[in-house]
Amino acid sequence: MIKFTRRTGLQGSLAAAALLAAPAIARGQARPSAARTVRAVMHGDIPTYDPIWTTANMTAYHGGMVYDTLFGIDANQQPQPQMVSRYGVSDDKLTYTFELRDGLRWHDGTAVTTADIVPSLKRWAARDGGGQHMMLRVKDIAAKDERTFSIALKEPYGLVLDVLAKTNSPLCFMMRKKEAETDPMQKIDQVVGSGPFILNLAETKPGTQYVYDRNPSYVPRSEPVSGISGGKVVKLDRVVIVNMPDAQTAVAALQAGEIDFYEVPPADFLGQLQSDPNIKIEVLNALGNVGQVRLNFLHPPFDNVKARQAMLYLVNQSDAMKATFGDSKYARTVSSYFGMGTPMENDANTDWFKGGRNVEKAKQLFKEAGYDGRPVVLMQATNIAVMSNTSQVLAQELRQAGINVKLEAMDWSNVVQRRSNKAAPDQGGWNIFITWSSGSAIGNPILLAAHAATGDKAWFGWPSDAKHEQLRDKWATAPSLDARKAVARELQQNAWDFVPQLYYGQWVQPAAMRKNIRGVIPVPEIIPWWNAEKV
Amino acid sequence: MAAYALRRLLSMLPVVGIVALFVFMLLHLAPGDPAAIIAGDNATPENIAQIRQRLGLDEPIWKQFLVWAASLAQGDLGRSMFWNESVATLIGQRAEPTIALACSTLVVAVAIALALGIVAAAKAGTGIDRLVMGIAVVGFSVPVFVTGYLLIFVFAIGLKWLPVQGYAPIADGVIPWLRHLVLPSAALGLAYVALIARITRATMLDVLAEDYMRTARAKGVAPVPMLLRHALKNAAVPIVTVIGIGVALLIGGVVITETVFNIPGIGRLVVDAISRRDYPIIQGVIILFSGVYVLLNLLVDLSYALFDPRIRY
Numbered sequence: 001m002i003k004f005t006r007r008t009g010l011q012g013s014l015a016a017a018a019l020l021a022a023p024a025i026a027r028g029q030a031r032p033s034a035a036r037t038v039r040a041v042m043h044g045d046i047p048t049y050d051p052i053w054t055t056a057n058m059t060a061y062h063g064g065m066v067y068d069t070l071f072g073i074d075a076n077q078q079p080q081p082q083m084v085s086r087y088g089v090s091d092d093k094l095t096y097t098f099e100l101r102d103g104l105r106w107h108d109g110t111a112v113t114t115a116d117i118v119p120s121l122k123r124w125a126a127r128d129g130g131g132q133h134m135m136l137r138v139k140d141i142a143a144k145d146e147r148t149f150s151i152a153l154k155e156p157y158g159l160v161l162d163v164l165a166k167t168n169s170p171l172c173f174m175m176r177k178k179e180a181e182t183d184p185m186q187k188i189d190q191v192v193g194s195g196p197f198i199l200n201l202a203e204t205k206p207g208t209q210y211v212y213d214r215n216p217s218y219v220p221r222s223e224p225v226s227g228i229s230g231g232k233v234v235k236l237d238r239v240v241i242v243n244m245p246d247a248q249t250a251v252a253a254l255q256a257g258e259i260d261f262y263e264v265p266p267a268d269f270l271g272q273l274q275s276d277p278n279i280k281i282e283v284l285n286a287l288g289n290v291g292q293v294r295l296n297f298l299h300p301p302f303d304n305v306k307a308r309q310a311m312l313y314l315v316n317q318s319d320a321m322k323a324t325f326g327d328s329k330y331a332r333t334v335s336s337y338f339g340m341g342t343p344m345e346n347d348a349n350t351d352w353f354k355g356g357r358n359v360e361k362a363k364q365l366f367k368e369a370g371y372d373g374r375p376v377v378l379m380q381a382t383n384i385a386v387m388s389n390t391s392q393v394l395a396q397e398l399r400q401a402g403i404n405v406k407l408e409a410m411d412w413s414n415v416v417q418r419r420s421n422k423a424a425p426d427q428g429g430w431n432i433f434i435t436w437s438s439g440s441a442i443g444n445p446i447l448l449a450a451h452a453a454t455g456d457k458a459w460f461g462w463p464s465d466a467k468h469e470q471l472r473d474k475w476a477t478a479p480s481l482d483a484r485k486a487v488a489r490e491l492q493q494n495a496w497d498f499v500p501q502l503y504y505g506q507w508v509q510p511a512a513m514r515k516n517i518r519g520v521i522p523v524p525e526i527i528p529w530w531n532a533e534k535v
Numbered sequence: 536m537a538a539y540a541l542r543r544l545l546s547m548l549p550v551v552g553i554v555a556l557f558v559f560m561l562l563h564l565a566p567g568d569p570a571a572i573i574a575g576d577n578a579t580p581e582n583i584a585q586i587r588q589r590l591g592l593d594e595p596i597w598k599q600f601l602v603w604a605a606s607l608a609q610g611d612l613g614r615s616m617f618w619n620e621s622v623a624t625l626i627g628q629r630a631e632p633t634i635a636l637a638c639s640t641l642v643v644a645v646a647i648a649l650a651l652g653i654v655a656a657a658k659a660g661t662g663i664d665r666l667v668m669g670i671a672v673v674g675f676s677v678p679v680f681v682t683g684y685l686l687i688f689v690f691a692i693g694l695k696w697l698p699v700q701g702y703a704p705i706a707d708g709v710i711p712w713l714r715h716l717v718l719p720s721a722a723l724g725l726a727y728v729a730l731i732a733r734i735t736r737a738t739m740l741d742v743l744a745e746d747y748m749r750t751a752r753a754k755g756v757a758p759v760p761m762l763l764r765h766a767l768k769n770a771a772v773p774i775v776t777v778i779g780i781g782v783a784l785l786i787g788g789v790v791i792t793e794t795v796f797n798i799p800g801i802g803r804l805v806v807d808a809i810s811r812r813d814y815p816i817i818q819g820v821i822i823l824f825s826g827v828y829v830l831l832n833l834l835v836d837l838s839y840a841l842f843d844p845r846i847r848y
Contacts, residue, residue, distance in 0.1 A: 045807060048573075185589070187619070207807055208799035245803075245807075246794050249687070249796065252687050256691055256692060413571075
């Protein structure tokens with residue numbers, strides 16, 4: 001018979017405790033320490049791992065960790081070499097030659113060569129608006145040897161380095177030959193980059209968490225980090241991107257120290273977070289986002305330029321911003337077609353803005369446009385706060401101008417589907433929808449698809465204007481920054497006359513993080529985790 | 536009983552078939568195009584058309600249904616449009632948190648609810664009864680997400696006793712697993728407690744008023760054995776029925792609770808799939824939930840025989 005004593009009881013308790021704790025201890029030994037691990041909640045989930053195939057920003061974030069780029073913009077928005085060591089352009093400006101730098105290796109250990117780079121460039125250019133614009137002028141992209149390749153142009157093109165270095169999605173990420181030769185319309189099936197982090201597939205759970213481990217073989221450049229250029233020195237062992245869709249939960253998790261970084265705390269929570277001594281708020285993308293009101297050029301009333309001009313006088317950007325951000329210091333009004341704070345910002349043709357809102361003028365312009373009282377369909381994406389609130393404000397403003405507005409509530413997925421419908425609004429089409437783009441993209445007339453005014457081939461709303469297109473080409477081939485700024489004035493002068501779209505405000509999204517997180521680089525469009533550390 | 540169970544199991548097939556048809560039609564007739572979502576913001580109509588073709592979304596809807604139904608008949612739930620992963624695998628990856636949450640909620644809620652219902656019935660008309668019923672009304676009226684946020688605020692942010700969110704697999708240790716389940720189970724279980732406590736009280740009151748209970752009291756049976764051995768067993772059938780019906784409430788609550796507490800379960804999987812219009816996942820999860828619901832109702836029906844010897848199958 002077993003005799004139960006205090007000693008056997010104690011032994012049994014210790015054994016049970018060890019048994020309960022054993023799995024955690026075993027796993028803990030295999031994981032990097034919490035002190036060198038950052039858990040971050042971003043604005044959404046990563047919908048796919050192929051950063052060329054989709055423009056989703058979350059996939060660009062993933063791409064920034066795993067892949068590398070030939071060039072990267074610096075803090076002054078200027079392109080700087082990243083995977084490239086030496087480069088040059090011929091005297092006739094028709095041939096760019098690039099040499100890859102030492103130490104570039106794929107995560108599978110093989111060397112990065114031009115056999116990978118050339119198909120990577122071609123696949124990216126097939127999907128990216130900027131890449132397509134460049135390829136119209138490209139005669140050939142060819143490897144000269146394992147380390148050297150060239151881009152031969154049909155005519156001088158001033159944006160070659162800019163498009164290779166840009167941060168708006170899809171970025172020009174380099175992939176292995178095997179993945180780079182995938183049909184651009186198909187997704188790649190393996191994630192093997194040469195970037196500073198490696199995706200840890202064993203611990204990643206799609207839809208839940210994505211685990212990135214430091215790439216021990218990565219050789220950073222020697223220059224100091226600036227934008228996405230310079231040395232990508234990784235000071236963390238692991239970054240875990242956690243998909244946490246509920247804002248309230250994410251804020252609570254940040255305050256409790258269960259996560260270290262929250263990219264998009266809603267304005268309602270900023271006060272609460274600022275009062276927490278363990279949390280700091282930082283604006284990482286100073287150019288922020290610019291809210292766009294897209295008008296359908298195909299159907300009345302916005303097929304008439306007078307009706308589109310009326311909208312400039314009707315929209316009160318301050319009200320739209322207050323509806324979502326309150327009296328926030330993070331939101332402002334926009335007069336420049338290229339957004340505020342961007343290199344191309346200017347004040348050409350902005351009398352409509354300087355004069356303030358003018359409902360009577362708007363009414364008069366709608367009358368001149370021959371508005372006949374037919375319903376104007378405004379698609380309201382109710383699941384995205386800024387879009388939903390702005391739609392409500394805009395609907396009321398339209399009613400004030402005597403417009404028979406039909407506010408149709410739906411989720412963003414429905415808007416995405418319906419906005420491609422070119423039929424009349426009463427047959428499944430639409431007149432207005434609300435969206436936004438990053439300030440850096442708005443500031444570039446080539447890289448943002450929404451800037452095109454190519455009619456049927458243009459982005460949703462299908463604006464059409466030959467002069468606008470001529471000026472975009474002129475901007476792309478302008479020889480210097482000053483020359484581009486001059487063309488930007490011309491573009492804006494024309495744009496605010498024919499009104500391809502209008503804006504309802506510009507805002508920056510402050511990120512919240514634990515105070516021991518340092519060194520997160522302020523870059524538009526992506527959040528790089530090299531240089532960041534947990535102290 | 537075996538023949539009855541077999542008949543009921545076979546009757547599940549048309550039920551699941553009708554559910555499959557309705558789910559498929561509702562999803563495909565509802566607005567929203569997965570190809571447009573997959574293609575992204577800068578996609579051209581040609582890009583979207585190519586993706587639609589690759590996913591088979593350009594085929595007539597009846598043909599799409601037949602293809603899916605044929606796969607389903609072979610036990611294949613299809614592949615996620617976004618992850619190119621089999622739906623069964625994705626559900627399998629998310630099953631543990633959902634099963635853990637549902638089971639812990641069910642066990643704790645039933646235990647608490649029965650105790651409260653019995654006490655309220657035994658003390659009918661007293662302050663204790665009113666208190667218990669007051670709690671039940673509040674529990675049933677307050678939405679799960681409000682309860683969840685309140686519990687997080689008090690126990691995770693304020694007292695720092697428990698984690699705010701997430702799920703620790705049981706393989707990481709029993710204690711972290713339990714710590715992560717306490718708050719979500721409490722939030723989800725409150726409405727369930729209220730439902731079962733109310734029906735337990737009402738049924739127990741009916742039984743306690745029966746002649747045989749008066750006889751038992753007259754024979755000197757002690758109050759506790761009388762309540763548990765005599766009254767509760769005779770009140771069991773309606774209570775078990777409500778527990779079964781309440782599983783539907785639980786399934787709906789799991790979806791919300793997993794979002795509030797960031798639990799990577801099947802509920803989160805389906806919510807994410809709905810926002811992306813990932814049809815195979817939505818269809819697969821709803822078929823699974825409907826099958827579970829029908830199966831649980833069968834188990835409830837079979838359990839009647841355990842509580843009431845007059846019931847024979």
